[in-house]
Amino acid sequence: MTYCVGIKLKSGLIFASDSRTSAGVDYISVFCKTHRFSVKGEREIFLLNAGNLGTTQEVVSILRREIQKSVEGNILELESLFDIASHVGDTVRKVMSRLPSDSNGNFSCSFLVGGQIRGESQRLFRVYSEGNFIEATKETPFFQIGESKYGKPVLDRIVTYETNTPDAIKCALVSFDSTMRSNLSVGLPINLYYLPNNHTSTHDEEPVDVAEALSALLDEDNEELENVRQKWRTGLQKVFQDIPNYDWWKSSINLNRID
Amino acid sequence: MTYCVGIKLKSGLIFASDSRTSAGVDYISVFCKTHRFSVKGEREIFLLNAGNLGTTQEVVSILRREIQKSVEGNILELESLFDIASHVGDTVRKVMSRLPSDSNGNFSCSFLVGGQIRGESQRLFRVYSEGNFIEATKETPFFQIGESKYGKPVLDRIVTYETNTPDAIKCALVSFDSTMRSNLSVGLPINLYYLPNNHTSTHDEEPVDVAEALSALLDEDNEELENVRQKWRTGLQKVFQDIPNYDWWKSSINLNRID
Numbered sequence: 001m002t003y004c005v006g007i008k009l010k011s012g013l014i015f016a017s018d019s020r021t022s023a024g025v026d027y028i029s030v031f032c033k034t035h036r037f038s039v040k041g042e043r044e045i046f047l048l049n050a051g052n053l054g055t056t057q058e059v060v061s062i063l064r065r066e067i068q069k070s071v072e073g074n075i076l077e078l079e080s081l082f083d084i085a086s087h088v089g090d091t092v093r094k095v096m097s098r099l100p101s102d103s104n105g106n107f108s109c110s111f112l113v114g115g116q117i118r119g120e121s122q123r124l125f126r127v128y129s130e131g132n133f134i135e136a137t138k139e140t141p142f143f144q145i146g147e148s149k150y151g152k153p154v155l156d157r158i159v160t161y162e163t164n165t166p167d168a169i170k171c172a173l174v175s176f177d178s179t180m181r182s183n184l185s186v187g188l189p190i191n192l193y194y195l196p197n198n199h200t201s202t203h204d205e206e207p208v209d210v211a212e213a214l215s216a217l218l219d220e221d222n223e224e225l226e227n228v229r230q231k232w233r234t235g236l237q238k239v240f241q242d243i244p245n246y247d248w249w250k251s252s253i254n255l256n257r258i259d
Numbered sequence: 260m261t262y263c264v265g266i267k268l269k270s271g272l273i274f275a276s277d278s279r280t281s282a283g284v285d286y287i288s289v290f291c292k293t294h295r296f297s298v299k300g301e302r303e304i305f306l307l308n309a310g311n312l313g314t315t316q317e318v319v320s321i322l323r324r325e326i327q328k329s330v331e332g333n334i335l336e337l338e339s340l341f342d343i344a345s346h347v348g349d350t351v352r353k354v355m356s357r358l359p360s361d362s363n364g365n366f367s368c369s370f371l372v373g374g375q376i377r378g379e380s381q382r383l384f385r386v387y388s389e390g391n392f393i394e395a396t397k398e399t400p401f402f403q404i405g406e407s408k409y410g411k412p413v414l415d416r417i418v419t420y421e422t423n424t425p426d427a428i429k430c431a432l433v434s435f436d437s438t439m440r441s442n443l444s445v446g447l448p449i450n451l452y453y454l455p456n457n458h459t460s461t462h463d464e465e466p467v468d469v470a471e472a473l474s475a476l477l478d479e480d481n482e483e484l485e486n487v488r489q490k491w492r493t494g495l496q497k498v499f500q501d502i503p504n505y506d507w508w509k510s511s512i513n514l515n516r517i518d
Contacts, residue, residue: 150408150411150412151412153410153438153441154495156440156441157440157492157495158495158496166504166505167499169507170499170504171499174499178412181415182408182411182412194507214507218507224505224507227502228502231498232498235497235498235501236416236417236495236498237417239490239494239497239498240417240426240429240430240433240491240494242490243429243487243491244486245429246425246483248451248473248475248477248483
């Protein structure tokens with residue numbers, strides 16, 4: 001499995017992905033699931049993938065080859081992030097259409113596509129196996145793909161569009177911790193990217209340069225990650241112990257028992 | 260959807276289920292998903308169901324009719340909990356075999372079966388749609404069925420076989436809170452049961468009576484439930500704020516960028 005998160009904050013975009021791919025527990029490999037396409041100052045585009053590795057690698061390879069061969073309408077040329085999400089969707093459709101739909105194999109995949117192009121706001125999309133896509137908003141500021149459920153509650157509780165960057169990064173890491181504890185097929189290292197928001201809303205100004213993305217690769221030896229994980233673990237247990245015990249049964253309404 | 264948890268502690272068994280059934284967001288109903296079969300002092304058996312409501316209701320109806328008609332080998336007569344789990348599995352198989360396997364509808368279901376029969380230890384089983392089943396152990400003391408992933412991390416972190424009853428109940432409720440926050444199709448009230456462990460391990464003693472089960476029905480108006488949910492929420496946020504912020508990028512290893 002895979003776990004990837006993309007968060008769109010007022011202060012910038014955060015992307016995080018795990019690195020484990022498994023075709024069964026006896027065939028586990030390390031793959032980077034975040035792909036960066038950048039032109040310094042002009043655009044920073046991130047593509048994160050989950051799902052069938054064959055499908056996602058083919059999609060990413062096609063997109064990269066288009067850039068190498070300077071094919072018209074490649075990711076480094078397209079005018080807006082909407083066009084890029086749409087192009088990724090088209091490429092997914094093309095790859096999926098060649099795969100057997102009646103096979104037992106699950107070839108489906110999903111992508112997060114986000115970033116910034118000079119003159120445009122930061123945007124974040126989630127592209128489905130069918131090639132369609134949705135965009136993150138202020139009300140729904142994060143997307144997850146892959147093994148997303150274990151790590152969703154903490155994001156639901158903490159992250160909003162207004163959350164500051166360090167908190168959102170901490171929260172993403174806690175979310176990864178919960179996922180990795182509950183599902184062995186999600187594993188370290190975590191690829192983490194932060195793209196500060198350089199967009200100015202004044203329309204008659206010259207568009208400012210897109211900020212440079214910052215990256216970190218967090219593995220088992222990373223003390224700060226270990227510290228977050230351990231503080232969260234012990235903190236949770238403390239919160240838990242601090243909730244008073246009640247005698248539930250006293251306040252209970254007896255069920256209509258069918259004995 | 261549904262969310263049910265069964266926990267086997269040294270001190271007893273805990274069962275909890277939500278009450279929401281949905282066939283689409285425009286058709287939501289309240290159903291009790293915990294079924295109790297008891298003979299005072301002799302046996303307390305709990306059956307919790309998740310999955311297709313048609314399938315699970317048919318299984319439970321067959322089991323109840325067998326009791327009403329005193330059919331040989333009904334749940335109140337079978338000698339051990341293993342036999343009961345096996346019988347539930349057989350009944351599931353029988354019901355499933357009549358349903359079309361090639362239809363688009365998903366008829367699958369799963370059950371938790373647990374409790375105690377006089378002279379036997381408490382036992383907890385998880386029965387699958389295929390009729391096979393597994394048993395909880397000291398190392399794996401809880402099972403979840405239905406929408407299980409959102410609520411699993413907190414159980415993974417807190418519950419062991421040695422956890423005391425009030426803590427395990429609190430943890431089950433927190434697990435429900437996380438699930439209900441992330442999935443609208445899981446909803447209150449929560450049916451909660453606790454069956455204290457009366458088993459003595461001395462073999463030459465007369466078997467002691469099975470304890471009476473305690474029950475609670477927790478809905479929106481339940482102050483203690485609201486208190487747990489609220490204390491957990493604020494506690495989590497505090498733990499979160501107490502984790503120091505780091506400058507991740509300083510300690511980071513630069514990724515091998517393919518720009």
